Amino acid sequence: MSQVTMTVNGKEMSGDAEGRTLLSQFLREELDLTGTHVGCDTSQCGACVVHVNGKAIKSCTMLAMEADGASVETIEGQAEADGSLNTIQQAFQDHHGLQCGFCTPGMVMTAAALLKENPTPSEAEIRDYLEGNICRCTGYHNIVKAIMAASGQDVGAIAAE
Amino acid sequence: MLGVASEEGAAVCEYFENNERVWCAKWPASDQWEDNMPKDHGIGASPKRREDVRFLTGAGNYTDDINQRGQTFAAFARSNVANGAIRSVNTSVAEAMPGVVAVFTGEDFVDVGGNPAGWYIESRDGTPMKEPKRPVLAHGKVRHVGDAYAAVIAETLDQARDAVEAIEADIEELPAVATCAAALADGASLVHDEIETNMVFDWGWIEDNRAATDEAIKNAPHVTTLELVNNRLVPNAMEPRASIGDYNRGTGDYTLHTTSQNPHLTRLLISAFVMGIPENKLTVIAPDVGGGFGSKIYHYGEEALVLAAAKKLGRPVKWTADRSESFLTDAHGRDHVTKIELATEEDGTFIAIRTETLANVGAYLSNFATVTPTFLHGTLMAGNYTVPNVYVNLKAVLTNTAPVDAYRGAGRPEATYSIERVIDKCARELKIDPIALRRKNFIKPDQFPYTTPVALEYDIGNYDAVMDKLEEIGDLAGFAARRAESEARGKLRGLGVNSYIEACGIAPSNLVGVLGARVGLYDAATVRVNATGSLAVMVGAHSHGQGHETAFPQVVAEMLGIDEGQIEIVHGDTSKIPFGMGTYGSRSLAVCGSAVVRATEKIINKAKKIAAHMMEAAEADIELKDGTFSVAGTDKSVAWGEVALKAYVPHQFPIEDIEPGLEETAFYDPANFTYPSGAYACEVEVDPETGKVTVERFAAADDFGNVINPMIVEGQVHGGLGQGIGQALLENCIYDDDGQLLSASYMDYAMPRADDVPFYAVDHSAKTPCTHNPLGVKGCGEAGAIGSPPSVVNAVVDALQSGGHDVTHIDMPVSPSRVWAAMQK
Numbered sequence: 001m002s003q004v005t006m007t008v009n010g011k012e013m014s015g016d017a018e019g020r021t022l023l024s025q026f027l028r029e030e031l032d033l034t035g036t037h038v039g040c041d042t043s044q045c046g047a048c049v050v051h052v053n054g055k056a057i058k059s060c061t062m063l064a065m066e067a068d069g070a071s072v073e074t075i076e077g078q079a080e081a082d083g084s085l086n087t088i089q090q091a092f093q094d095h096h097g098l099q100c101g102f103c104t105p106g107m108v109m110t111a112a113a114l115l116k117e118n119p120t121p122s123e124a125e126i127r128d129y130l131e132g133n134i135c136r137c138t139g140y141h142n143i144v145k146a147i148m149a150a151s152g153q154d155v156g157a158i159a160a161e
Numbered sequence: 162m163l164g165v166a167s168e169e170g171a172a173v174c175e176y177f178e179n180n181e182r183v184w185c186a187k188w189p190a191s192d193q194w195e196d197n198m199p200k201d202h203g204i205g206a207s208p209k210r211r212e213d214v215r216f217l218t219g220a221g222n223y224t225d226d227i228n229q230r231g232q233t234f235a236a237f238a239r240s241n242v243a244n245g246a247i248r249s250v251n252t253s254v255a256e257a258m259p260g261v262v263a264v265f266t267g268e269d270f271v272d273v274g275g276n277p278a279g280w281y282i283e284s285r286d287g288t289p290m291k292e293p294k295r296p297v298l299a300h301g302k303v304r305h306v307g308d309a310y311a312a313v314i315a316e317t318l319d320q321a322r323d324a325v326e327a328i329e330a331d332i333e334e335l336p337a338v339a340t341c342a343a344a345l346a347d348g349a350s351l352v353h354d355e356i357e358t359n360m361v362f363d364w365g366w367i368e369d370n371r372a373a374t375d376e377a378i379k380n381a382p383h384v385t386t387l388e389l390v391n392n393r394l395v396p397n398a399m400e401p402r403a404s405i406g407d408y409n410r411g412t413g414d415y416t417l418h419t420t421s422q423n424p425h426l427t428r429l430l431i432s433a434f435v436m437g438i439p440e441n442k443l444t445v446i447a448p449d450v451g452g453g454f455g456s457k458i459y460h461y462g463e464e465a466l467v468l469a470a471a472k473k474l475g476r477p478v479k480w481t482a483d484r485s486e487s488f489l490t491d492a493h494g495r496d497h498v499t500k501i502e503l504a505t506e507e508d509g510t511f512i513a514i515r516t517e518t519l520a521n522v523g524a525y526l527s528n529f530a531t532v533t534p535t536f537l538h539g540t541l542m543a544g545n546y547t548v549p550n551v552y553v554n555l556k557a558v559l560t561n562t563a564p565v566d567a568y569r570g571a572g573r574p575e576a577t578y579s580i581e582r583v584i585d586k587c588a589r590e591l592k593i594d595p596i597a598l599r600r601k602n603f604i605k606p607d608q609f610p611y612t613t614p615v616a617l618e619y620d621i622g623n624y625d626a627v628m629d630k631l632e633e634i635g636d637l638a639g640f641a642a643r644r645a646e647s648e649a650r651g652k653l654r655g656l657g658v659n660s661y662i663e664a665c666g667i668a669p670s671n672l673v674g675v676l677g678a679r680v681g682l683y684d685a686a687t688v689r690v691n692a693t694g695s696l697a698v699m700v701g702a703h704s705h706g707q708g709h710e711t712a713f714p715q716v717v718a719e720m721l722g723i724d725e726g727q728i729e730i731v732h733g734d735t736s737k738i739p740f741g742m743g744t745y746g747s748r749s750l751a752v753c754g755s756a757v758v759r760a761t762e763k764i765i766n767k768a769k770k771i772a773a774h775m776m777e778a779a780e781a782d783i784e785l786k787d788g789t790f791s792v793a794g795t796d797k798s799v800a801w802g803e804v805a806l807k808a809y810v811p812h813q814f815p816i817e818d819i820e821p822g823l824e825e826t827a828f829y830d831p832a833n834f835t836y837p838s839g840a841y842a843c844e845v846e847v848d849p850e851t852g853k854v855t856v857e858r859f860a861a862a863d864d865f866g867n868v869i870n871p872m873i874v875e876g877q878v879h880g881g882l883g884q885g886i887g888q889a890l891l892e893n894c895i896y897d898d899d900g901q902l903l904s905a906s907y908m909d910y911a912m913p914r915a916d917d918v919p920f921y922a923v924d925h926s927a928k929t930p931c932t933h934n935p936l937g938v939k940g941c942g943e944a945g946a947i948g949s950p951p952s953v954v955n956a957v958v959d960a961l962q963s964g965g966h967d968v969t970h971i972d973m974p975v976s977p978s979r980v981w982a983a984m985q986k
Contacts, residue, residue: 018319034226035219037451039399040484044907047399075219089217093209096876100706101216102399102451108217123920130915134907136399136452137706139883139945140915142876158920 004068008033009077017064024048026064027074035075035105039134046133049106049113050074056113058132075105078112088112088150095155097146099137106133111147120151203719204936207872210711212704221449224403224418225481232405233262235467235480236321238311238328239489240303243337243561243900244350247301250311251329258327260320262474265466266311267300273469276460276525277434280532281677282557285365293353293559295525297435297462297469303332304352304524305561306902307489309462314470314478337561337900341498341519344560352524352559361522361531361557366539370614374552377513381504385587390972391575393496393521393894395910396568398705400451401482402491406467410475414442419464421447421733422457422703423743426680428735430460430528436468443468447733450705454884455567456491457705458745459528488905493894494568496521497534497575503583504550509593511602513550514542516579520557520565527566531557536676537572537664537746543613544580545624545660545838546602551614561900567745569884569946573663581659581951585958586969595955596632596658600625603660606929617664619836621929624660627862630927631658631840635860640844643857644963653847654857655960658840661948665940666751666835666931683830684753685740688717688760690768690823692809694802698760699731701741702753706880707942708873709749713757715869716936720761722787723801739826747940750869751835751931758935759827767823768804774815775799775807835931835939839863843886843952847960852981854957856886860922861948866930866939874941878923881945887913888946889953893974911974 005014008031015030027033027050036059039045048059051073078086085093088111098104107130114121114129121129126147127140135143149155202208215221238250252264275294282290299310311328315321338344338352344359352359365371378384398420405418415438421427424445432440450457463480470478482490497518504513520534539553570577588595603624604611611619632638640656647654667673670681687699698717702709714728731737741753765785772790773780782793791798807814808823844858861878868874891911895903904910930937950973957975961968961984968983 020319028226029228032228033219034223035221037223037400038225039401039451040907042484042906042908044912045399045484075217079218085214085217092217093213096210096872098213098216099708099876099880100399100452101212101221101449102223104216105219124916127914127916134399134912134914136397136454136884136912137880138876139879139881139886139913139921140918141879141883141921144915144920 002065004064006067006069007071009073019063019065021064022060023062023064023067024059027059033074033076037102037105039102044132044134045103046106046110047103049109049133051109051113056110075108078108088115091146091150095142095146095149097138097142103133103135107135107143111150114147115151120153121147123148202725203715204869206715207870208711208715208725210708212708212710223400223449223451224405224420227405227418227448229405229407229477232477232479233314233316233474234318234321235312235314235470235478236318236325237309237463238325238330240299240306240308240310240332242303242332242334243306243339244335245303245332246335247299247303247310248331248333252311254329255313255324255327258320258324260316261313261324262316263314263470264311265298265470267296267298270297271300273297274435274437276430276462277528278526278531279528279679281679282362282364282531282535284362285368290362290531291356291358292526293356297465305563306900307486307563308524312466314474339560339562339896339898339900341521341558341560343898344558352561359559361526361559364535364555364557366535366553366615370550370552374513374515374550377550378502378504378515381512382507383505383591385503385583385590386500387583387586387970388500389579389582389970391495391497391499391578392888392892392973393565394494394568394888394892395488395894396454396456396491396494397487397912398452398454398456401484401487402457402461402463403481404464404467405477405479406471407477408472408475414444415468415472416444416446417464417468418446418448420450420457421445422450422453422705422745423741424703424733424735425701425741426743427460427464431465431468435460435465438468444734444736447703450703453705454569455494455571455745458743459492459566461490484907485905488910489902490563492527492564492566493523494565495575496565499579501579501583503587505587505591509591509598509601511546511548514548514580515552516542516554518555520555521560521562522557523560523562523564525564527564530564530566532678533567533572538576540615540617541573541576541662541664542580542615544577545604545662547604548602549614553615562896569881570943571746573943574947574950577661577947578951581661582954582970585955589969596628599660600628618833619662620833620932622836622838622864623927623929624838626927627838627864628660628840630924631842631860631862634862634922634924635842635858637842643844647846651849653849653960653964655845655847655956655958655963657843657952657955657959659948659951659955660838660840662836662838663943663947664834665747665837665943666831666934667746667748668831669833670830680742681830682742683828684742684748684756685826685828686753686756686760687739687824687826688757688764690764690805690808692806694805695727697729697731698757699738700753700757701738701743702749703733703744705744707744707749707877708870712750712870712873713754716754716757717761720758720765721801722785747837747942750936750938751934751940752829752831754936754938755831755934756827756829759829760825763825763827764823767819767825770819771804771807772799775804832933835866835934837863837865837939837941837944839944839948841948841952843949843956845953845956845960847957847980849964849984852977852984854890854975854980856919856953859886859919861945862927863923863925863941863944864928865925865941866928867937868925869936869938874925875923877941878945879921881943882921882949883913883918884946885949886918886953889950889973889975891917891974
């Protein structure tokens with residue numbers, strides 16, 4: 001066991017980790033940040049996506065020790081300072097981009113990374129970027145729509161698709 | 162005839178007519194109410210989902226998010242062979258490992274009960290179905306890869322997993338059977354030696370139809386025959402199953418947190434069948450649940466294990482599946498091999514349908530494994546059509562694979578796929594337009610209620626109207642131009658269309674009891690008005706994505722004329738809810754929502770009595786509108802909140818006539834199934850170079866009856882379409898001949914991803930409200946998954962034929978390799 005320290009959502013936090021402890025496990029079990037979900041064992045589903053030093057990563061593919069000293073952003077830190085939903089979160093709610101909510105934290109974190117790289121992605125670019133995030137509930141329709149809306153694009157026509 | 166539409170609903174309508182709330186069949190068509198009743202709340206509105214905020218901010222409360230003081234962790238030793246004799250299980254090394262507090266094996270559970278099948282089926286010859294015991298942990302034999310034979314409890318999860326590796330099991334591998342054909346072959350090894358066969362039952366529906374159907378097919382001018390496979394699927398809710406058992410040695414109370422679609426049913430199974438824990442000593446809590454799709458209906462052995470371990474240790478015991486365990490042990494879906502024959506006149510008039518199906522039920526009978534391929538499948542085999550003769554034969558077969566049970570649609574997708582594929586093939590053989598052939602044979606609106614030859618009574622529908630709507634929203638008239646454009650780019654383009662009907666709102670208890678159900682299928686709700694006027698509504702349905710916390714308040718708010726924000730939905734906790742049969746079969750709103758309506762009616766009745774007393778008026782003169790009780794023809798009124806307060810501060814209260822308090826419970830048992838229907842159209846492009854199929858357009862026109870929250874309904878359809886397109890193009894659960902699961906991770910099992918599907922065009926305006934429930938609703942959760950696979954395959958066949966390929970069928974998933982191979986013939 002070693003102590004690992006990282007800045008999570010702007011706050012310095014520490015906990016114990018074995019060499020084999022995954023970042024996803026560390027966030028959930030040691031730091032009690034259970035918004036980051038684990039949906040598979042093979043880095044395929046994307047429910048565990050967080051940002052490490054500004055980059056979206058699947059936290060099940062990184063050891064906690066590798067993130068020692070890093071700056072980590074999780075779903076718990078995404079809302080505005082007053083607690084209201086940020087633009088992406090609000091777009092997911094407005095456009096019914098979630099149902100059971102389990103994949104949602106990863107979707108929101110991935111969408112945030114996408115919009116940082118590409119502020120007005122096309123439908124095809126969004127679908128391509130979500131390749132590593134699986135949702136079983138929505139058929140993706142409203143997730144793609146929400147991300148387009150969050151980027152300021154008019155989605156009025158999509159409803160009439 | 163299996164169902165009788167009742168007048169019950171009409172009575173409710175009348176009641177509300179007095180309050181200027183006209184519901185049910187008398188509700189105006191949606192194109193009228195959208196103009197006349199513009200809504201930002203109540204029935205027909207799409208308020209944003211209140212549950213979303215917690216899910217979007219990481220504040221959801223899923224089972225694995227819960228940690229309890231003193232908690233230990235369970236990990237399971239699972240078989241890596243499909244069939245094996247357990248010679249010995251040596252746990253001594255594992256028990257001495259760091260952190261290990263207990264090890265359990267199958268021997269510890271030989272004296273507890275088996276996990277039962279919930280539905281009794283008789284074979285055609287009257288013999289009872291075979292019911293092998295399904296133990297908590299395997300004992301004597303392991304019967305599928307993933308079958309658990311031991312469990313370790315340790316201080317940490319990693320310690321528990323490490324110790325599982327140290328269990329020494331001597332398991333002698335035996336020959337396995339992975340398919341129905343192998344399991345029924347002469348000399349096949351037995352999955353359960355004690356029942357002396359791998360056939361659970363050989364079922365006929367309806368046996369009395371058999372001779373006439375055979376005769377009709379023999380004499381028919383045209384018979385279309387199709388052999389097809391309904392591919393085995395893994396439900397893959399994104400949240401893996403998880404359970405936490407706890408035992409309070411002070412009170413003797415057990416608590417189980419678990420990923421369940423129906424916590425009361427889980428409690429009942431554990432109490433009455435498996436462990437004998439009195440129901441009053443067991444609380445089952447299903448908190449936020451990350452999707453179910455059927456796989457979380459059932460009771461699984463891990464739930465019993467964590468409870469037994471918690472009692473033995475006096476500490477909470479937690480288990481969370483990893484995805485590999487989910488693939489190996491969650492109940493799978495579909496896995497039918499079917500031969501279907503459709504007999505017609507030369508002009509396409511349907512004469513008879515006959516099917517023979519082998520249904521793989523896996524190594525043990527999961528709780529609804531026996532009803533899914535029978536009554537949820539065979540009874541739908543007339544589809545949307547007038548076809549005088551229908552006979553279904555289905556053999557349910559045990560194999561050395563994971564149990565197979567209801568997965569989104571459950572039997573009805575299999576029926577729809579068979580019917581709608583054979584109709585498409587028939588249309589091509591007779592050179593009749595596939596839409597025209599369907600329209601020619603549709604049950605017409607004036608024929609309802611319509612009793613089919615396979616014994617359902619469809620209460621209402623208008624299949625031509627739905628097809629009209631599909632042609633409109635799918636712009637089917639524009640297909641030829643789109644095909645020309647695709648061909649100009651060197652691609653083949655196909656259009657596939659189908660109809661579907663499903664029996665939902667499961668189910669009338671009297672009826673299903675006659676058919677073999679061992680449970681009732683009503684649902685329950687309690688409406689509790691607090692002293693300050695806010696409400697808690699306890700519902701037996703469970704929400705794991707369906708949005709009940711938003712939609713159910715819309716109904717209550719509409720009835721009471723108060724703000725939805727005052728109404729809280731409580732679900733998923735057996736200690737808080739009267740009872741409930743849970744969420745599956747598109748039943749939540751149609752059955753539990755109807756219980757909510759009934760309980761709210763009782764609230765209104767009592768509140769009116771109280772209001773009448775407060776205003777010294779006759780009860781019959783009291784009107785409730787917009788949350789205010791008034792005396793007809795006067796300016797006297799009292800507000801909702803004043804009546805609620807009076808109920809709990811009953812000063813000057815007619816205590817001899819009215820009890821204090823304002824809380825009512827209703828159980829609702831439906832009079833019939835509901836019958837959602839629809840018509841779907843899929844347009845694909847096929848790349849002739851690679852065989853890759855892309856879904857270019859998908860349109861879904863559905864008749865769900867009345868709709869409470871259009872946004873949620875459309876979302877349910879989208880999700881079903883994603884799963885149906887996934888089945889048709891991508892997903893395939895494959896066991897090899899030795900029973901090894903080859904598709905056991907997301908590296909091998911192709912889940913639909915965002916770039917595999919298009920935006921969908923959906924519409925639910927061509928509606929015929931259900932005639933027998935108070936809301937006129939039918940259910941929408943399974944439609945997309947039921948209706949979409951045939952249109953995808955129909956479209957692929959259409960595309961290939963347009964390219965001159967003589968292809969009449971490709972089994973799902975219609976993968977590039979299969980399409981390419983078909984094109985080379």
